[in-house]
Amino acid sequence: MLITIEQVLSKDEVRQFRAHLDGADWQDGTRSAGTLARAVKSNLQIDDASELAVSLGNHIVRCISQRPTFIAAALPREIYPPKFNCYQDGGAYGLHIDSAVMPLPGTRKNLRTDLAATVFLSEPDDYDGGELEIETAFGAQCVKLAAGDMVLYPASSLHRVTPVTRGARLASFFWIESLVANEADRTMLFDLDQTIQALTPALGATDERLLRLTGVYHNLLRRCAIT
Incomplete structure (x- = not known):
């Protein structure tokens, strides 16, 4: 399931982010890549532990936590602190797959990477490629969204960032551990949730049929959730 969520960050928020990021201390992105990924990765990143990365990342987490579509699609249990990257001057990230388990910074816990997310911070017209x-x-899906928009997709997917041949592509990216590990189950629950939301205005929140359907949703979630 691949889902785009518009305006996770407003245009004003994007401008504020860019004002900070344009003057940030960017480092070689291969420092955070695994052995195989290092061979196909060419980008810049900000130190994850820097005050800037932590502050902007926390803001993104607050924003997505208020978006019902994100909650319904991800059913988040843990969110990895958002990272920030920049592709320019031919920078790219070849075909790769994300690590299945990652240590959560500042804790002794690990996070299972069920979903991956990218929040675009550059407008599509600002760069070529990327x-x-x-x-x-159903084949390869190409995603290039407006600044402030986010794409959410299974972290088990092979994916890549094509070379940026003009301008710079800035983005934030992170992973989510879901209460529901199985992708097919998450998709079914999301479809059911969206159906309930679509029917509510017409039927009314107290309609017995809607209440039964809501009961089905929660009983399925009880069966599928890992707590």
């Missing part, structure tokens, strides 16, 4: 290509059962 598409996020995600392999799906």
